[in-house]
Amino acid sequence: MSEAAGGPGPLAREGPRACGSARAECNRSAALSRPVSDNPQLQARAPVPSAIGEGCRVQVSIILPVHNAECWLDECLKSVVEQDFQGSLELSVFNDASKDSSMSIIEKWKFRLEDAGIWVIIGGHDSSRPQGVGFAKNQAVIQSSGTYLCFLDSDDVMMPQRVRLQLEAAIQYPSSIIGCRVRREPLDSTERYTRWINNLTHGQLLTQVFTSHGPTVIMPTWFCSREWFCHVGKFDEGGKGVPEDLLFFYEHIRKGGGVFRVDQCLLQYRYHPQAATHSVLEETIWAHRVRFLEDRALKHWTSFTIWNAGKQGRKLYRSLSSANQKKVAAFCDVDENKIAKGFYTYQESQERPKPQIPIKHFRDATPPFIICVKLDLTGGAFEENLNTLDLKEGIDYHHFN
Known part of the structure; x- marks a missing residue:
């Protein structure tokens, strides 16, 4: 059984x-x-x-x-x-x-x-x-x-x-x-x-x-x-x-x-x-969630993309361990203004030069994804975009919204 x-x-x-x-x-x-x-x-x-x-x-x-x-x-x-x-x-x-x-x-x-x-x-x-x-x-x-x-x-x-x-x-x-x-x-x-x-x-x-x-x-x-x-x-x-x-x-x-x-x-x-x-x-909840995500998902991935180049995506990046930050290949988004910036600079980093993570359109990004976009808030637009990629939840992406 x-x-x-x-x-x-x-x-x-x-x-x-x-x-x-x-x-x-x-x-x-x-x-x-x-x-x-x-x-x-x-x-x-x-x-x-x-x-x-x-x-x-x-x-x-x-x-x-x-x-x-x-x-x-x-x-x-x-x-x-x-x-x-x-x-x-x-x-x-x-x-x-x-x-x-x-x-x-x-x-x-x-x-x-x-x-x-x-x-x-x-x-x-x-x-x-x-x-x-x-x-x-x-x-x-x-x-x-x-x-x-x-x-x-x-x-x-x-x-x-x-x-x-x-x-x-x-x-x-x-x-x-x-x-x-x-x-x-x-x-x-x-x-x-x-x-x-x-x-x-x-x-x-x-x-x-x-x-x-x-x-x-x-x-x-x-x-x-x-x-x-x-x-x-x-x-x-x-x-x-x-x-x-x-x-x-x-x-x-x-x-x-x-x-x-x-x-x-x-x-x-x-x-x-x-x-x-x-x-x-x-x-408190956020800290526990990040540690659980790292333990259960990120440790199995050699690289991944954070879906959301805005506030929540950047917050997740900053909350990750140094080892997992290095696995972030890119941010992705649909906002043309964010994409036009080209990259996100991690200003708080002690590294020199400071890490710069590319920002891509979601169609140009490479899975697996950690998705920091809230569900059920965009009139179905986000869900439709995700569905166009024909990915499998739990393997190709995890929601962290």
Whole structure:
């Protein structure tokens, strides 16, 4: 069986062991054996104690980090209860020093979740400062026991079929991160980004990993086996300002992981000013992206062309290591004024004479290309120009837009 989006086949049986304290022993209280909900959809799932399998492993753990999420938690947790998955399911919540009523809301929902056959594990700390999303997610994974991990942000909402459909995909692609299509809330927010998330082809889930948008399947949609998660390693725990999801995604790719998307909308993905992603500086993301591009693509090329002789193309050139700068054969563009200049002089260079890189029309340039032109912004003109060259994405060019 081939792996999703170009990744490897299934893990060998002697592969990675379970990470952290996956709770080899569990203390299940008999007092938790309450009746199953009257909701017919939920009656198919067994009550909590009988749902726990051999070795206290459930099939799926929903991983939910929480920090000051009181205004979203009711809707988020309701979507957990309403999952149509009929196997064993648990919710692992880690509270990262919330100062609002988040914990009261979680405790209220705990009884309803367990009545529905969903075991609830609650961990956390109440120190003066949060430890960050990476730490909270790692702790939620450690205290959980599911064979598969379903990641969820406290400000998002799952569609009822999410766990069921993503588990089916994860079983088929055991060393892949499984994502899904999303609905953005509000609907008119980040329109280009949402279109990119939902419309990448399955091949582009791997070929477009260098773009400015980040992981080609967004973090709140991630679903994977615990075994594969532990093989990749934990999230970076550097705290605020660290793109822990992007760094994990890069390490996942480095270790041969695949990427697969369930082509149904399984998540309402909320946009708001308080989202943790806004704390990560653009320059931090840029630096990580450049290093990943150099490690995964440029080291295999003896020379290449940067498509865009403007601001973004020149910025990429200046960000490259000295060795990779020497591989840049030319810039290319469609702007006649830039082309007429003939070359770009790298003024910041300590070399004498200063490097001068030719600027050519894209039809006169030689692949492979690193493309620093944003997609979906030129009314199709750029995409049409690229298509005329009859090149193969991921081999003849990579997007770095």
